Amino acid sequence: MEPSRRARVPTARAIEKHTVRTDATSDTTALVDAQFMGRALRLAHAKLGRTAPNPAVGCVVVREGVVVGEGATGEGGRPHAEEAALAAAGAAASGATAYVSLEPCAVRTSGSDSCADLLVEAGVARVVAACSDPHPFSDGDGLARLRSAGIAVSLGVGRWEAEALNAGFFLVVREGRPLVAIDPDPTRYDAQLRLDPNACLLVELRKLAVEGVTRVCAPPDTFLAAALRAAGLVDVEPTE
Numbered sequence: 001m002e003p004s005r006r007a008r009v010p011t012a013r014a015i016e017k018h019t020v021r022t023d024a025t026s027d028t029t030a031l032v033d034a035q036f037m038g039r040a041l042r043l044a045h046a047k048l049g050r051t052a053p054n055p056a057v058g059c060v061v062v063r064e065g066v067v068v069g070e071g072a073t074g075e076g077g078r079p080h081a082e083e084a085a086l087a088a089a090g091a092a093a094s095g096a097t098a099y100v101s102l103e104p105c106a107v108r109t110s111g112s113d114s115c116a117d118l119l120v121e122a123g124v125a126r127v128v129a130a131c132s133d134p135h136p137f138s139d140g141d142g143l144a145r146l147r148s149a150g151i152a153v154s155l156g157v158g159r160w161e162a163e164a165l166n167a168g169f170f171l172v173v174r175e176g177r178p179l180v181a182i183d184p185d186p187t188r189y190d191a192q193l194r195l196d197p198n199a200c201l202l203v204e205l206r207k208l209a210v211e212g213v214t215r216v217c218a219p220p221d222t223f224l225a226a227a228l229r230a231a232g233l234v235d236v237e238p239t240e
């Protein structure tokens with residue numbers, strides 16, 4: 001994770017909408033949850049910049065303290081992390097806990113089984129999700145689907161890191177534009193911006209969002225970086 005590079009994008013709507021639930025019954029459970037969620041978040045982070053138009057998500061399936069399957073969102077957004085992790089776990093997913101860095105989807109554009117459905121079918125006993133997903137295909141419905149199937153659900157473990165990871169995707173959903181960072185290293189972004197600083201930058205960013213771009217960067221010390229700042233469109237500044 002790179003907690004030092006904090007997105008200042010407010011992602012509070014999801015927090016307000018869903019009550020934080022902590023099913024941890026002991027400090028030990030909380031520590032174990034934090035450990036495996038950390039692993040899921042690292043899997044997601046490794047895919048940043050390569051999963052657009054979908055967010056980079058990580059999933060770790062744990063049974064009796066042992067990782068039996070894990071995965072992350074594939075290049076271009078498919079497969080979803082849960083699909084990959086459940087495929088790796090196979091029958092071992094039955095009775096297991098699935099750690100996911102974002103609420104599982106409840107609907108798929110392809111019409112295939114959603115990740116919430118896949119988790120139910122796999123027979124997992126518990127799902128720990130770092131944060132909820134404001135996308136209309138989730139938006140609480142993914143967690144509701146799990147709960148209605150009798151799966152124990154915990155929400156909020158690793159929330160801060162997950163919201164920073166998903167900030168670009170959330171901005172596209174809520175504001176119709178990608179996250180903008182001032183960063184000389186384009187590695188973790190969908191694209192490096194090459195816009196005319198005199199253009200209407202918000203319009204140009206919205207066009208990119210329509211194309212499925214969720215995270216972009218502009219090099220520091222450029223006219224474009226200055227123009228983005230002046231327009232109030234910079235979400236992540238470089239850390240000193």
Ligand SMILES: [Zn+2]
Nearest residue numbers: 080104105115
């Ligand atoms: Zn999914």
